[in-house]
Every structure is written in structure tokens, then in C-alpha cells.
Amino acid sequence: MNNSTTIIIGGGPAGLFCSLLLAKTGCPVLLLEKMHTCGRKLLISGSGQCNLTHTGTIPSFLNHYGEHGKFIRSALMHFPNHELIRFFEEQGIEFTENEEGKIFPKSGKSRDILTALLNEADNAGVQIQVDEPVQKITHHSDEFVVTTKLTEYYSPYVVLATGGFTYPVTGSTGDGYLFAQEMGHKIIQPGPALAPVYIPEFPFGELSGISFSGARLSVFRDNKKMRETTGDILITHKGLSGPGILDLSRYIRDGDELKVSFLPCQNSANARDELTGYFSSGGIKQVKTILSSLHLPERFARKIMEVAQIPSDITCAQFSKQLRNRLITFLLEYPFSDVRLGDQKDAMVTRGGIALDEIKQDSMESKIIQGLFCIGETLDIDGDCGGYNLQAAFSTGALAASGIHKKITGKKISEK
Structure with missing residues (x-):
């Protein structure tokens, strides 16, 4: 192997994209993937349809990465959403945008995205070794030694693109966290x-x-409100899902209390007064009729009255203050105690990872070890639903490729 070869560990979207961009400049690249094939997690993204990215400006993207939007700004500016779309359009892929601004391949097949990446990597001359899990990485005298089950590789540059620890069946088992930690990096609890x-x-x-659309969601821990947001939610057999819950989940811990408003409202006090007025002035109208006027699903209206122990045929005139207050509380702040977050088999991405204060945000290079680059889900970055995580993977991969190219040639890839 050429001793100037860059070794990229992990064949997901971040690793593949970084490898092909770097190889296109003439820099030798070896990509090591422990699974039989690359991109297995990419194939199941967006329920197999691959929500690649999202519409909007980069400033609008930054609010979709929790508290870490500022860090990822450089990567997103270096390789924004419209450049990502253009890259794949040049490979013959057409895209469609849904009403929420999510961007998908028009074919609805994530396989098309993976095939394009693999073809471009092959055309660029990337050497891909599958079925070769990395066991250890050490660093001595400006050189990395990457030990696999088969052999040892030596290189001045290594890219950790091993992903997070969710969907472990696809190969994402948190290997990169261990490698980074062994080389001195701090890991934020995944x-x-x-x-x-x-x-x-x-x-x-x-x-x-x-x-339910526009539900208000609040997370409480030890009777202290930790986070509040609004979003669309979905009732499941065992709990709640939907974009609002999924986006909030980065802040939820097992044992927390979750309070849910099933009615869209910005101010619970005003909404409570408004509902009190409806019921107080309802007269002979049945309570369930008032609920129907609020555009609540009929099955839900019946069930929440049952849960609140309110007779189904009760009229507003018969509605006691105690029962009324209970129902209003259930509608606006239903308390779900001792909730449990889906585990790594359920979660789409990982929160936590390599601490961002130890990574150069203008290149994705480690501040601790020169020549080590960390990209994608190995970093302590997770985005909302809507293509933000895949965009982060491609953007950090592109920025790392440019950073390595500059160390080798003195110029970033974008420079002439």
C-alpha cells in the first residue's frame, strides 16, 4: 500500500463520500468496511426511500441540530444541500420534494443513492476492502497503524467514519467511539x-x-421542565412517535415525565380559559359534541373521556368543575410518567459521540492527534427528522476530504 494512502474506516455515506472526493483528486484512498457490503444503514434510511436532505438555506438548517448547529455550520457551508443534490443529479438521479420540504430520489429507492456512491468511488479508484473489521488503531511518530483481522496498514491520515451505535445489525456498533477514546478523545455518552x-x-x-398536528410536548425530570417544543405526533401500540417525538427524543431520558397537549396551542393558560368557556356555555350540548367541534378524532374523544372517567352522555350543564378541569388537563397537559426511550434497535441515529470541542470545525481534524479526522455520526451531532442527518454525513465527509487534501497538497479541494 502506498504510504501516502488515506485510510477511511467505515463504508457508510460519510465514509464513501469522503473517500471518493479525495480519490478524485488523485490521492490514494483505502476504505475498510467490516460488513459484507457498504452502506447497509443507508439502504434503510427514510424507510428505504432515502430522505437525502431538506430544502432551505443553511442558516435555516442550523436550528435542526440541537445545540450543535454552530459547530456544523462550516461543513454545511462548505458542502450545502443544493450541492449534494447536484452531485447525485450528475449521476442521473432525479429528486422530488414533499410538502414538508424533504428531498427524496424520485424512484423512492435508497439503493439508487448507494449505487451512485459505489460507482463514483470505483471510478475514482478507491480501494474498498469489505469483511475487514478494524481491531485497533495506534499512532506513532506521525503515522497511524491500523490493525484489522487480516493485517496491519500504515498511513499518515485516518478518517473515523464508523457511524453511531443504532441499528447495530447494519454494522453501527460504536466502534469509532472506542478507537477515538483509546487515542485520547473524550466521548459524550452515546x-x-x-x-x-x-x-x-x-x-x-x-x-x-x-x-395530531402541532402538539405541544414538554419533558420533565425531577419535577423540573427540561425542554418544551411543538410538533406532529403519532399514537402507537406502546406509546408515541411521529416527528415531534422523534426530534424531542435527544432530550428524553428513561424515567422522565412527558406532558402532551393533544390540541395545538401556544399558551396553555389561554387554551385552558378558552376550553373552560366552551364547556361553561355549552348548556344542554353533550361534552363529546364540544370535543367534536375541536376537530379531535372521534375515537380519541371517546377514549379520553373514558380515561378521565367522564360519562359519555354527560351534558355541559351536568359537567362539574372537577370533571371539567380533569378533562382540560388531559387535553392540554396529559402526563405520561416514567417513559422509556426506544433503544439502539429503534433509534434512527445516535446522540453523543466524539466531543466537538476536540475537533476542528473547519476541517473535521482532531485537535489532539494530527492526521486523525472524524466525520458523520461518530461526532456528537444528531439532527432532526427531514434529511438533516444524511446532509451532515455528506457535508462533514466533504469537509474532511478537503482538509486532508490541503494537508497533502497545500490546497483545499475547492481551490484552483
Whole structure:
């Protein structure tokens, strides 16, 4: 192997993209993938349809990475969403945008994206070794020694692109965290993100499939509000999912209390007063009629009255203050106690990872070890639903390729 070869560990979207961009400049690249094939997690992204990215400006992207939007700004500016789309369009892939701004291949097949990446990597001359898991990485005198089950490789540059620890069946088992930690990096405790919430003794399981738009969601821990947001939610057999829950999940820990408003409202006090007025002035109207006027699904309205122990045929005139307040609380702040977050088999991405204060945000190079680059889900970055995580993978991969190219040639890939 050429001793100037860059070794990229991990054949997901970040690793593949970094490898092919670097190889296109003439730099030798070896990519090591422990599974039989590359890109197995990419194939199941977006339920197999591959939500590649999202519409919007880069400043609008930054709010979709929790507290870490500032760090990833350089990568997104270096390789933004429109450049990502153009790259694949040049490979003959057409795209479509849904009403939420999510971008998908028009074919609806993530396989098309992976095939394009593999073809471009092959055309660029990337040497891909599959079925070769890395066992250890050491660094001595400006050179890395990468030990696999088959042999040892030597290189001045190594890229960790091993992904997170979610969907372990695809090969994402957190290997990169261990490698980085052994080389002196701090690891922020990994956990599931973009994950559903499971609720013990969930009272609405029979309503699985019913969704609510613009629900207000609040996370409490030890009676302290930790986070509040709004988003669309979906009732499942065992709890809650949907974009609002998935995006909030990075802040949820097992044992937390989740309070849910099933009615879209910005201010719970105003909404409570408004609902009180509806019921107080309802007269002979049945309570369920008032609920129907709020555009709540009929099955849900019946169930929440049952859970609140309110007779189904009660009229507003018969509605006591105690029962009224209970129902309003259930509608606006239903408390789900001791919730459990879906684990790594359920979560789409990983929160936590290599600490960002130890990574140069203008190149993805380690501040601790020169020549070590960390990209994609190995980093302590996770995005919302909508293509933000794949965009981060491609953008950090592109920036790392440019950073390595500059160390080799003195110029970034974008420079002439």
C-alpha cells in the first residue's frame, strides 16, 4: 500500500463520500468496511426511500441540530444541500420534494443513492476492502497503524467514519467511539435519538395510527421542565412517535415525565380559559359534541373521556368543575410518567459521540492527534427528522476530504 494512502474506516455515506472526493483528486484512498457490503444503514434510511436532505438555506438548517448547529455550520457551508443534490443529479438521479420540504430520489429507492456512491468511488479508484473489521488503531511518530483481522496498514491520515451505535445489525456498533477514546478523545455518552417513546400502561394503545398536528410536548425530570417544543405526533401500540417525538427524543431520558397537549396551542393558560368557556356555555350540548367541534378524532374523544372517567352522555350543564378541569388537563397537559426511550434497535441515529470541542470545525481534524479526522455520526451531532442527518454525513465527509487534501497538497479541494 502506498504510504501516502488515506485510510477511511467505515463504508457508510460519510465514509464513501469522503473517500471518493479525495480519490478524485488523485490521492490514494483505502476504505475498510467490516460488513459484507457498504452502506447497509443507508439502504434503510427514510424507510428505504432515502430522505437525502431538506430544502432551505443553511442558516435555516442550523436550528435542526440541537445545540450543535454552530459547530456544523462550516461543513454545511462548505458542502450545502443544493450541492449534494447536484452531485447525485450528475449521476442521473432525479429528486422530488414533499410538502414538508424533504428531498427524496424520485424512484423512492435508497439503493439508487448507494449505487451512485459505489460507482463514483470505483471510478475514482478507491480501494474498498469489505469483511475487514478494524481491531485497533495506534499512532506513532506521525503515522497511524491500523490493525484489522487480516493485517496491519500504515498511513499518515485516518478518517473515523464508523457511524453511531443504532441499528447495530447494519454494522453501527460504536466502534469509532472506542478507537477515538483509546487515542485520547473524550466521548459524550452515546444514546438513542430520533427514537419513539414507550409508555408503561399506555391507555391509548388501541388508537394506534391516530396522529395530531402541532402538539405541544414538554419533558420533565425531577419535577423540573427540561425542554418544551411543538410538533406532529403519532399514537402507537406502546406509546408515541411521529416527528415531534422523534426530534424531542435527544432530550428524553428513561424515567422522565412527558406532558402532551393533544390540541395545538401556544399558551396553555389561554387554551385552558378558552376550553373552560366552551364547556361553561355549552348548556344542554353533550361534552363529546364540544370535543367534536375541536376537530379531535372521534375515537380519541371517546377514549379520553373514558380515561378521565367522564360519562359519555354527560351534558355541559351536568359537567362539574372537577370533571371539567380533569378533562382540560388531559387535553392540554396529559402526563405520561416514567417513559422509556426506544433503544439502539429503534433509534434512527445516535446522540453523543466524539466531543466537538476536540475537533476542528473547519476541517473535521482532531485537535489532539494530527492526521486523525472524524466525520458523520461518530461526532456528537444528531439532527432532526427531514434529511438533516444524511446532509451532515455528506457535508462533514466533504469537509474532511478537503482538509486532508490541503494537508497533502497545500490546497483545499475547492481551490484552483
